[in-house]
Amino acid sequence: MIRRRLYIEERMSRLAVWSLRTAIFAFPVTLIGAALYATETLDFRSAAYTVLAGVGVAVLALLLAFAGFVVIWNEGLKGLGRVIGAAALALLLITPTATLAALAVGLKTLPDVTSDTEDPPEFVTLGTVRSRASTGLAYPGGKLADDQLDIYPGIKPITFDAPPDEIFRVLMNMVTRHKWLVVDSVPPRGERDGRIEAVARSLPFGLRDDMVIRVRRTPTGSIVDMRSVARSGNRDFGSNARRIDQLFDELADQQGRPRRQ
Secondary structure, three states: OOOOOOOOOOOEOHHHHHHHHHHHHHHHHHHHHHHHHHOOOOOHHHHHHHHHHHHHHHHHHHHHHHHHHHHHHHHOOEOHHHHHHHHHHHHHHHHHHHHHHHHHOOOOOOOEEEOOOOOOOOOOOHHHHOOOOOOOOOOOOOHHHHHHHHHOOOOOOEEEOOOHHHHHHHHHHHHHHOOOEEEEEEOOEOOEOEEEEEEEEEOOOOEEEEEEEEEEEEOOEEEEEEEEEEOOOOOOOOHHHHHHHHHHHHHHHHOOOOOOO
């Protein structure tokens, strides 16, 4: 007599299958948004919406994975590996976004920071090459200037005894060392101000900030002003103020004297 073995096929959890499919779909949606912004195909707002859509899909995948785990635990279905994989992929997308959102809550930031709120350095060339979707470069003053004086009281013009052309050369070397993209540079001549216009990428999203540095002659030497403006949105995660502070500190150290304000 031949004994037959009885095989009971375990059913696959459909929630496990769809949770993994949803998590996999969330990845290209998120990456496409980031890639389109990096290549300047989309402005920041549109790219942010695309990325957030991908994160929203990832949240759905995480919920499906949790529901699938409950069903697998209760009914003994197959698909635990898919549930774990879906949850891991979803968390990989959700965690960075949630962390940045938490850090941004209550963070005091300004989209436009300048060392001189009464006579800010003016953009000349960058105003003609930026996309129409970018924020304006006209300094609004008023409440923005008051907010800056309250949040960043230490950002003020910096003065030196050295002549403007010497300070300008030092600044050009510093801008190059920081790998900022120089769009235009006009050296000081006579009573003409020196001007450097450049673009930098800031953390955490690689957002573009537009900068202009002004070198002006004074009776005793030179005075340097700098302005940094977030190209997209009204949040800069403090990058504009940090950039000005860093450059002014480096310039003061290079000149071998404390930063005078």
